[in-house]
Amino acid sequence: MKRNWRRPILVGGIGLSLAIWMLERLQQSANALSEWALVGALTVSGGLWLYQKTTKKIQLSQENPPLNRQTVEIALAKAEAAINHLQAETATLKSTASKTIAIACEKMRQQATQLKTELNRKELRLAVTGAKAAGKTSLIQVLQSNWVSQLPHPVSLTETPPLFAAAASENSAVAQKETIEIALASDLILFLTSGDLTEPEFQILQQFTDSNTRTVLIWNKLDQYLPEEKTTLLQQLRYRLKEILSEKDIIAIAAAPSPIKVRQYKSDGSLQERLEKPAPEINELTHRLNEIIEKERQQLVLASSERSARALLIEAKATLNKIRRERAIPIIEQYQWIAAAATFTNPVPALDLLATAAVNAQLVADLGAIYQQKFSLQQAQTVAGILGNLILKLGFVELSTQAITSILKSNAITFVAGGVVQGISAAYLTRIAGLSLIEYFQTQEITVSNAWNIEKLGEIMQKVFQQNQRLIFLQEFVKQAREHILPEFLQNKLHSEKVV
Numbered sequence: 061m062k063r064n065w066r067r068p069i070l071v072g073g074i075g076l077s078l079a080i081w082m083l084e085r086l087q088q089s090a091n092a093l094s095e096w097a098l099v100g101a102l103t104v105s106g107g108l109w110l111y112q113k114t115t116k117k118i119q120l121s122q123e124n125p126p127l128n129r130q131t132v133e134i135a136l137a138k139a140e141a142a143i144n145h146l147q148a149e150t151a152t153l154k155s156t157a158s159k160t161i162a163i164a165c166e167k168m169r170q171q172a173t174q175l176k177t178e179l180n181r182k183e184l185r186l187a188v189t190g191a192k193a194a195g196k197t198s199l200i201q202v203l204q205s206n207w208v209s210q211l212p213h214p215v216s217l218t219e220t221p222p223l224f225a226a227a228a229s230e231n232s233a234v235a236q237k238e239t240i241e242i243a244l245a246s247d248l249i250l251f252l253t254s255g256d257l258t259e260p261e262f263q264i265l266q267q268f269t270d271s272n273t274r275t276v277l278i279w280n281k282l283d284q285y286l287p288e289e290k291t292t293l294l295q296q297l298r299y300r301l302k303e304i305l306s307e308k309d310i311i312a313i314a315a316a317p318s319p320i321k322v323r324q325y326k327s328d329g330s331l332q333e334r335l336e337k338p339a340p341e342i343n344e345l346t347h348r349l350n351e352i353i354e355k356e357r358q359q360l361v362l363a364s365s366e367r368s369a370r371a372l373l374i375e376a377k378a379t380l381n382k383i384r385r386e387r388a389i390p391i392i393e394q395y396q397w398i399a400a401a402a403t404f405t406n407p408v409p410a411l412d413l414l415a416t417a418a419v420n421a422q423l424v425a426d427l428g429a430i431y432q433q434k435f436s437l438q439q440a441q442t443v444a445g446i447l448g449n450l451i452l453k454l455g456f457v458e459l460s461t462q463a464i465t466s467i468l469k470s471n472a473i474t475f476v477a478g479g480v481v482q483g484i485s486a487a488y489l490t491r492i493a494g495l496s497l498i499e500y501f502q503t504q505e506i507t508v509s510n511a512w513n514i515e516k517l518g519e520i521m522q523k524v525f526q527q528n529q530r531l532i533f534l535q536e537f538v539k540q541a542r543e544h545i546l547p548e549f550l551q552n553k554l555h556s557e558k559v560v
Contacts, residue, residue, distance in 0.1 A: 063280045093236040117319065127272075129179065132362050135369035137177060138505075142376035143168050145432070149383055161189045161379060168372055175365055175372075183214040187243045190252030191261065192222035195280040198316035199252065200341045207349070213357070218246065226261055239263065244367060247353065249275040256293060257300065270368060274360055276309045277301065280343060283317040311348060313327060315339040315348060381502045384430050391430070392494035395423045396487040397544045404483030404545040420444040420487075420493055427494065431501035443512070450518050456525055462486050463529070467538045484541040491537075492528060496521040 147165045151160050188196045200217045208215050220242045243249050250266055253261055257277075268275045279297060282290060290312065298307050319335040326332060352360075399419040421444035428435045435443065451457060465485050497537065499520045528534075 066457060098430065123313065127362055127366060129362060131368045132179065132369065135373070136172060137325070139369045139372040139376065140172050142373050143172065146376050146380045146383075148422075149380065152382065161383070164379065165376075168376055171368070171372055175368055179361070181361060183216060184248065184357065185216050185218065185246045185248060185364070187218050187220055187240065187246035187250045187365050188250045188252065189220040189223060189243045191224050194222075194252040195256050196220075196222075196252055196317045198340075199250070199278070199313075202315050202342060205345075206340070206342065207346045209527065211353070213353075215353070218242065221276075223264060232252060240267065242270065244273055245364065246273055249273055249366045250278055251275055252278050252280050254281045256296060259349075262300075263337070265301070266304055266380065271513075272363055273367065274352070274356070274363065275305065276311065276345075276352075277305055278304055278345060279312045280315055282312045283314040283338070308348060308351075311345050313345050314338075316525050318339065362470065370448045377502075383497055386432050388427055388494070388498050391426050392423065392491055392498075394421050395426075395494065396490040397541075399490040399543055400483040400487035403486035404479040414560075419490060420447055423494055424497065427497050427501070431498075433501055433504065446512065446514065446517070446522075447496070450514075450521055451489055451493065454518065454522060454525070456489060456492060456521075457485070459525075459529075460492075463534055464538060467535055480542070480545065483545045484538055485540050486530075487544075488534075488537060492521065492525055495528070496524045 143165055144331075146161070150161045150165065153161070156262055180414045188200055190196055196219045200219055203217060206215065219241045223239055225232065225234060225235065228441070251265055251268065253260075257265070265275065265277065277297070279294065285293065294312050298310050301310060317338040317340065319337045322334050322336050324332045324334070402419065421440045424447070425435050425437075425440040428440070461481060468481060468484075496517065500517050503516070
């Protein structure tokens with residue numbers, strides 16, 4: 061494998077470690093050992109100082125600013141910036157997927173342009189959603205005839221496909237996701253239920269409110285309950301949902317009451333029976349909708365526009381992250397084997413951390429360049445120090461060493477070869493650091509940011525470490541690492557043992 065050693069941090073760091081090793085071999089004295097202890101202490105204290113200094117710079121997340129036109133325009137600008145980055149990076153790709161991504165970019169750009177023009181729209185878009193047979197069609201029909209026609213501004217009503225329409229399967233999950241997306245694209249959601257909320261209904265309702273989508277819960281088919289049952293059930297709904305919905309936004313209606321039997325006695329004493337269809341009971345609902353539209357019309361439009369802008373940003377960023385990850389993984393693999401080789405060939409264990417830190421610093425610089433988070437030499441070294449401290453603090457060195465040692469013990473020749481465990485551990489931890497950086501960068505703004513959230517980075521590293529602790533993965537990783545660091549005669553011996 062051809063390795064690229066033309067990296068200033070990498071060459072400097074590894075070169076320094078080798079120079080110190082040569083000095084140590086020449087001196088062969090107790091003074092040299094005491095100097096090493098001093099150097100080690102200074103290195104550790106310096107790393108801790110950098111860690112503490114950077115920790116103080118953690119930026120706490122702030123509350124979302126009040127929603128106004130400027131907020132929406134900022135969200136749109138971020139989405140357009142992500143699309144621009146995606147388009148620019150797609151232009152450098154040579155894969156067959158570049159054409160598909162370019163078409164997706166153009167579609168997203170058209171959506172962003174349309175969102176800009178719709179900020180001043182007068183029409184409100186209402187989505188009527190709920191489970192099958194909740195009465196969505198009936199409600200739309202009665203609202204169209206008894207309410208929409210009387211409004212001064214246009215209002216559109218869209219019926220979504222039914223929620224929970226099929227048994228649990230991959231196709232039903234996709235269909236439900238599409239239904240939820242249709243509802244979230246509206247300005248106001250009318251969520252219908254025909255009784256007390258089920259747990260799946262509650263979860264989706266909470267998803268609507270968490271996404272800042274104005275929602276009114278409508279208990280339909282009121283006519284099917286006794287008067288005392290109506291009061292009790294409505295109180296239960298309002299109490300259960302008091303944390304996510306206003307009491308005014310939980311309304312009981314009968315969009316299409318069931319026919320009732322009417323008996324009429326004629327003058328001749330005969331009895332005539334007929335079925336009469338009662339008028340819909342929606343007055344409380346239309347009154348509440350009128351209040352919402354009168355007071356919140358502009359806010360509803362801004363909120364849906366902001367959600368659409370965020371959805372565009374997420375879509376563009378997800379595609380961009382996929383492209384960048386495909387470029388970043390080979391770089392991580394390159395540096396993990398460099399770290400393995402540097403540690404394996406280094407006869408002084410105290411120098412392992414110095415060589416690995418140099419590799420990780422160059423890794424930080426190269427990955428930062430991919431994710432538009434460019435670092436100076438000093439910044440890359442600082443970030444590498446942070447990664448190293450987190451790896452030590454979280455106990456990854458001990459855990460990875462134990463796992464790798466247990467795998468290597470199955471082969472005596474590999475196990476006794478000096479530095480194998482250290483070399484493979486260095487490669488493994490370099491990989492963990494690189495994958496953690498990828499995950500961390502993907503959560504950041506697309507533009508350059510030098511503010512580091514150490515707590516968040518630590519959480520990501522723990523998650524990445526757990527994902528890469530599977531025995532099958534570790535066994536394959538150890539196998540690959542042996543091929544990169546063991547001398548050829550040992551590899552041939554191992555191969556001959558397997559043949560025998």
